[in-house]
Amino acid sequence: MSEPSRPASSPPPHAPSTPPAETLLQCDFDLSTLVVLRHHLERLCQRHGLTDLALYRFIVAVNEITTNAVRYGGGSGHLQLWQASGQLSCRITDRGGGISAPGDQVLAPPDQVGGRGLWLARHNVGRFTLHTGAAGTTITLHAL
Template sequence: MSFARGRLAMLRGAVAEHAAREGLAGPFLEDFVLAVNEISANAVLHGGGHGRLRLWSYEGRLWCEITDHGPGLPPGWTGDRPPPAVLDHRGRGLWLTRTLCDDLTIVSGPGGTTVTFAGRVT
């Protein structure tokens, strides 16, 4: 599914429906949808205003892949950062996703960024 600025609410609804059909429920469903929202918002904000989302089930887990075609993460960026300061309103997306989901993988370069993670099925 492709998404763009102004379409994230629709994307969240579609992901929530699909994830519920796949067996995510309660806080696991909420965490997965929040992670999708955060990474999709990053794609819109930093990746050229749009992106692509793919969902699939494998080995009892729901997987998500979000891709953008932006400039990629800055040189020297590492994903092992501490949580953002309490008053910081930015910089939480990847940290939250790492906290809420399993198997977060980030591949980034000058042609874009792909973030993949798995939802925790109850």
């Protein structure tokens, strides 16, 4: 399989506009490219200093958010990975209808199917920001 393709369009207008210092990856994704994207992202993060548990946790967080973007955010999304001051950050944007009640503060009960993605992402990164509205959702993750 090949690396993820470059974006055909820019992220939705609700995405925060702060430009990253060093963009390492910028691509659109959908269900058919999630696995390739995850593996490519892991290699990039390793090359830029993430290792061991920090690498695992960051990849889990990004995977949860990209999967949610496909599942609940319109079937596709846009990912941007960058490094600034030695820290890796990733912004995932979708064009879904927004999140009415983000489930990132409380872990879903064990008998509930689903509902853990935002919580897992928030608890596996150093900083987590969420912007949501009718035009979609943007989540930014900063590695530990």
